[in-house]
Amino acid sequence: MRALENAILTLVTFVPLAGALLLLFFPRRHRDIRVFALVVTLFDFVVSLHLPVHFHRAQVGFQYELDRLWIANPNIHYHMGVDGVSMWLVVLTTFLTPLCVLISWKSIDERVKEFFVLLLILETALIGVFTSLDLFLFYFFWEGTLIPMALLIGMYGHGRRVYAAIKFFLYTMIASVFMLAAILWLYAKVGSFDFVTIQAAIRGGHVPNFAGAAIWLFLGFFLAFAVKVPLFPFHTWLPDAHVEAPTAGSVLLAGVLLKMGTYGMFRFNLGLFPEQARANAPWIAILALIGIVYGALVAMVQPNLKKLIAYSSISHLGFVVLGIFSFTTAGLDGATFVMLAHGVSTGALFMLAGIIYERRHTYEISDYGGLASVMPRYATFFLFVTLASVGLPLLNGFVGEFLVLSGAFQAQPWWGIIGATGVIWSACYLLWMYQRVFFGKVKHDVNNTLPDLSGRERAALWPAAVAALVMGVAPLIWLNAIDPAAQATLSPVLALASKVAGR
Amino acid sequence: MNSTVPQLADYIRILPELVLAVFGMIVMLLDPWLEQRGRQRGLGFIALTGAAAAIAATIFQASYPGTAFYGMVQVDSFSIFFHFLVAAVTLVVILCSYEYLAVQQIRAGEYYGLILFGAVGMSLMSSAVELVLIFIALEISSISTYILAGFRRRAAISSESSVKYFLLGSFATAFFLYGVALMFGATGSTSIEKIGQVLSSGDIPLLAYAAIALMFVGLGFKVAAAPFHIWTPDVYEGAPAPVVGFMSTAPKAAVFAVLLRIMFEAHAPGRIWLIWVVAALSMTLGNLGALVQDNVKRLLAYSSIAHAGYLLVAFAALPGNGIPAAMFYAASYAAMNVGAFAVVSHFGSAGERYVTLEDYAGLGRRSPVLAATLTIFLLSLIGIPITGGFFAKFYVFSAALQANLVGLVIIGVINSAVGAYYYLRVIVMMYMRAPKVAVPLSPVSLGLRTALAISIVATIYLGVLPGRILDYAGLTVAQWRQ
Numbered sequence: 001m002r003a004l005e006n007a008i009l010t011l012v013t014f015v016p017l018a019g020a021l022l023l024l025f026f027p028r029r030h031r032d033i034r035v036f037a038l039v040v041t042l043f044d045f046v047v048s049l050h051l052p053v054h055f056h057r058a059q060v061g062f063q064y065e066l067d068r069l070w071i072a073n074p075n076i077h078y079h080m081g082v083d084g085v086s087m088w089l090v091v092l093t094t095f096l097t098p099l100c101v102l103i104s105w106k107s108i109d110e111r112v113k114e115f116f117v118l119l120l121i122l123e124t125a126l127i128g129v130f131t132s133l134d135l136f137l138f139y140f141f142w143e144g145t146l147i148p149m150a151l152l153i154g155m156y157g158h159g160r161r162v163y164a165a166i167k168f169f170l171y172t173m174i175a176s177v178f179m180l181a182a183i184l185w186l187y188a189k190v191g192s193f194d195f196v197t198i199q200a201a202i203r204g205g206h207v208p209n210f211a212g213a214a215i216w217l218f219l220g221f222f223l224a225f226a227v228k229v230p231l232f233p234f235h236t237w238l239p240d241a242h243v244e245a246p247t248a249g250s251v252l253l254a255g256v257l258l259k260m261g262t263y264g265m266f267r268f269n270l271g272l273f274p275e276q277a278r279a280n281a282p283w284i285a286i287l288a289l290i291g292i293v294y295g296a297l298v299a300m301v302q303p304n305l306k307k308l309i310a311y312s313s314i315s316h317l318g319f320v321v322l323g324i325f326s327f328t329t330a331g332l333d334g335a336t337f338v339m340l341a342h343g344v345s346t347g348a349l350f351m352l353a354g355i356i357y358e359r360r361h362t363y364e365i366s367d368y369g370g371l372a373s374v375m376p377r378y379a380t381f382f383l384f385v386t387l388a389s390v391g392l393p394l395l396n397g398f399v400g401e402f403l404v405l406s407g408a409f410q411a412q413p414w415w416g417i418i419g420a421t422g423v424i425w426s427a428c429y430l431l432w433m434y435q436r437v438f439f440g441k442v443k444h445d446v447n448n449t450l451p452d453l454s455g456r457e458r459a460a461l462w463p464a465a466v467a468a469l470v471m472g473v474a475p476l477i478w479l480n481a482i483d484p485a486a487q488a489t490l491s492p493v494l495a496l497a498s499k500v501a502g503r
Numbered sequence: 504m505n506s507t508v509p510q511l512a513d514y515i516r517i518l519p520e521l522v523l524a525v526f527g528m529i530v531m532l533l534d535p536w537l538e539q540r541g542r543q544r545g546l547g548f549i550a551l552t553g554a555a556a557a558i559a560a561t562i563f564q565a566s567y568p569g570t571a572f573y574g575m576v577q578v579d580s581f582s583i584f585f586h587f588l589v590a591a592v593t594l595v596v597i598l599c600s601y602e603y604l605a606v607q608q609i610r611a612g613e614y615y616g617l618i619l620f621g622a623v624g625m626s627l628m629s630s631a632v633e634l635v636l637i638f639i640a641l642e643i644s645s646i647s648t649y650i651l652a653g654f655r656r657r658a659a660i661s662s663e664s665s666v667k668y669f670l671l672g673s674f675a676t677a678f679f680l681y682g683v684a685l686m687f688g689a690t691g692s693t694s695i696e697k698i699g700q701v702l703s704s705g706d707i708p709l710l711a712y713a714a715i716a717l718m719f720v721g722l723g724f725k726v727a728a729a730p731f732h733i734w735t736p737d738v739y740e741g742a743p744a745p746v747v748g749f750m751s752t753a754p755k756a757a758v759f760a761v762l763l764r765i766m767f768e769a770h771a772p773g774r775i776w777l778i779w780v781v782a783a784l785s786m787t788l789g790n791l792g793a794l795v796q797d798n799v800k801r802l803l804a805y806s807s808i809a810h811a812g813y814l815l816v817a818f819a820a821l822p823g824n825g826i827p828a829a830m831f832y833a834a835s836y837a838a839m840n841v842g843a844f845a846v847v848s849h850f851g852s853a854g855e856r857y858v859t860l861e862d863y864a865g866l867g868r869r870s871p872v873l874a875a876t877l878t879i880f881l882l883s884l885i886g887i888p889i890t891g892g893f894f895a896k897f898y899v900f901s902a903a904l905q906a907n908l909v910g911l912v913i914i915g916v917i918n919s920a921v922g923a924y925y926y927l928r929v930i931v932m933m934y935m936r937a938p939k940v941a942v943p944l945s946p947v948s949l950g951l952r953t954a955l956a957i958s959i960v961a962t963i964y965l966g967v968l969p970g971r972i973l974d975y976a977g978l979t980v981a982q983w984r985q
Contacts, residue, residue, distance in 0.1 A: 071968070071969060071970045072970050072974070073970060073973055073974065073977075074897075074901065111867075111868070114867075114871065139888065140888040140889065143887055143888050144888060144889070146887075147882065147887065151934060154931060154934060154935040155867070155934050155935055161935065162931055162935045162936070165931070165935065166927060166931060169923075169927060170923070170924065170927075173920065173923055174920045177916055177919070177920055180916075181916060184897075184900070184901055184904060185904075187901070188901065188904055188905060
């Protein structure tokens with residue numbers, strides 16, 4: 001049992017990669033490849049469920065840790081471990097990937113093997129980002145997500161896919177160079193890449209020249225994460241990438257990839273540089289608020305379904321950033337919960353968009369209308385997911401946004417007020433979009449013959465819908481693991497604040 | 504000075520060179536005896552055996568460290584490292600030349616002979632510790648590569664490449680020789696160790712600065728460092744692709760070995776500012792030049808200029824970190840670049856017709872395995888993790904940071920980001936564009952497959968477990984400081 005506790009994260013992380021390597025030697029029979037990919041991802045999901053089941057919720061600090069020397073010079077460790085936040089992000093990843101396999105079953109009919117190999121490699125890299133506690137290892141996985149994702153967009157996307165893939169790659173690559181520079185600086189001074197060691201060294205004040213460099217280090221990390229989130233004004237790659245990406249790519253992009261950025265802010269910006277985070281919180285929160293409102297307003301005028309969902313992501317991720325930089329437990333809990341909820345519901349929205357695209361080969365909202373009568377099941381799922389995304393109480397979107405807003409109110413009342421308008425905006429653009437697509441008369445004759453959801457598509461949508469409901473009804477399952485991690489991250493900030501107040 | 508007759512141990516200390524030379528001569532002698540059809544296969548096999556034997560000889564030699572031939576040759580972990588590197592590159596190049604020569608219908612005889620003779624010079628460069636011997640080794644290596652560059656005799660561009668390389672290269676070696684003469688004038692010796700003693704004693708004669716500058720011009724030309732890089736794109740474009748793979752890695756590594764000895768073992772004065780300027784120029788000009796290339800060979804030529812710049816950054820660092828970093832860079836660059844040119848040589852087909860970026864469109868569909876292979880090499884050239892290229896850059900830049908060369912590192916990092924763009928263009932072409940012409944691809948021969956497998960394994964190995972190689976390279980510093 002002890003051995004399993006140590007090895008579980010390694011197992012969860014590398015099962016998809018092992019699957020990808022096996023897949024390389026598969027004959028090019030599409031059906032076998034798809035089934036195999038589904039089996040691997042489902043297996044990984046089941047294995048990853050071990051994490052929340054055996055997680056010690058009251059315990060502070062990292063769990064399932066494994067720390068081995070990997071490379072002696074530079075001093076790089078294979079250090080894996082999760083806390084309540086990263087654990088749920090791992091499960092989110094393993095939960096969404098099998099759905100991605102299902103949703104790509106028919107839509108990918110060319111270069112099938114390459115597609116699933118890339119998807120599995122991407123899954124390993126994504127999980128690795130959340131499980132690694134060595135900064136170098138983290139950077140490894142971080143960069144590792146880039147290539148499979150860019151290739152997925154570039155090889156399987158739509159019209160302007162090459163442009164979108166290159167833009168995506170260059171944006172994130174260039175931004176992460178700054179993070180690498182900051183990591184190297186830390187290594188040069190601390191002599192370790194280990195997150196826990198560096199954190200202890202910074203807190204203990206054992207890092208020479210830290211006072212002068214800290215703000216630059218903070219910004220180095222922050223820039224890499226802000227591009228990934230994406231925070232206004234670094235968001236321009238996202239709509240392009242989303243619109244051109246294949247459905248599975250969009251699902252993982254919105255569902256997990258963007259969370260790498262917010263997770264990074266939580267883990268590194270707050271974890272390593274609490275003082276600088278606090279000092280810089282005002283302008284970051286303003287950017288987040290701009291993102292919330294701007295994303296929502298732009299989403300409202302989008303004629304393209306996928307672009308609309310993409311801009312809604314910018315708006316929702318603004319909530320996450322706002323929550324993180326509100327420096328309240330509620331805000332941080334809520335931010336994490338929004339990350340998970342957004343992953344499920346936006347993932348489902350992209351799947352739904354992909355399903356209709358497979359039938360009509362267009363994302364233009366004006367090409368639809370009246371679909372509710374033609375595809376009733378599809379319309380029901382769509383409505384359910386839309387409401388979850390809008391933040392209807394008892395569905396998953398509500399809990400997180402509520403917590404974030406209450407945290408923001410505590411920090412700065414006007415942050416909360418402006419943030420709250422975001423909830424209204426999201427109801428506007430999502431419901432209006434729903435109305436234009438599903439209600440009224442069928443305007444285009446082709447739409448009359450559209451088939452409703454197939455069994456496979458329902459199999460992909462049901463888990464997401466159920467998750468959205470359970471997360472809304474019983475959020476404590478998630479929150480009681482998240483909360484200790486959030487408090488642990490916040491404690492130095494709060495200690496600092498009381499110190500300042502005491503003066 | 505020891506004036507006795509050379510002992511057996513002296514010959515062991517030049518064993519790899521002897522092995523390569525003997526096999527080179529066997530190839531040349533057998534060439535007229537073998538009939539036309541058997542020639543290609545037979546000579547290739549002999550050359551291959553020669554390269555493998557050189558690797559074995561290097562490993563054998565490793566247990567006989569010390570000097571030989573009156574202090575002209577020195578076997579230490581440094582020379583072993585580069586001997587191994589040169590022999591391994593030679594082996595890989597011979598493996599991928601086999602198919603290339605058959606496709607291009609080039610006579611095999613002298614080709615293999617020249618590669619082996621060139622390897623003699625390159626090996627000797629890394630173990631020679633006496634400037635005149637270094638010059639001779641440099642000439643052996645250079646003359647072989649001049650001829651090899653012109654081996655596609657039917658192509659005018661190849662002859663142009665050869666002549667250009669020869670003329671400019673002769674100038675460069677003359678500069679080097681002039682520098683050696685001035686150094687002798689300044690310090691009274693041509694032995695690197697003695698020069699080091701004089702130069703580190705404090706009072707540095709002005710002449711020594713001029714000598715270092717002249718030697719650096721000569722060697723800088725050979726490694727294609729800016730501003731001595733103008734020849735590179737033209738020569739690489741014209742020369743046969745496997746030869747470019749050879750001459751962009753093995754002789755460069757050997758010249759870097761010489762530079763390391765001159766800069767660190769001989770305590771060359773004025774090192775840091777000289778390197779600073781040349782490294783910054785090479786990185787910037789190389790990457791900017793590569794951005795606008797449409798020919799893959801030219802693109803890789805500019806990239807090799809940029810990589811020479813990255814490698815030179817290590818020279819500006821302190822010896823403790825700089826020397827192992829430079830050695831590691833040389834090794835990982837050799838692995839990825841030889842591999843990349845092996846793929847280019849296959850895609851080129853008869854007459855190297857298909858070498859533009861457009862010709863690479865859709866290769867991901869037409870030849871998934873080769874395209875994936877090239878992608879790995881290109882990602883390594885960008886410096887993406889889990890490839891050798893990543894750690895190579897990492898070690899170089901962190902060595903420079905420890906020497907507080909922040910400005911140079913910033914230039915280097917920006918350049919790496921720029922560099923990513925043009926390597927990506929190739930990947931994008933291969934995977935994201937539909938093929939324009941359905942160029943028939945010949946099947947990949949066993950030799951090329953083996954060559955690619957070796958390069959891939961080496962590239963990934965250096966990217967996942969770089970520790971052992973770096974530690975081995977680090978032994979050098981300890982030895983030189985004794």
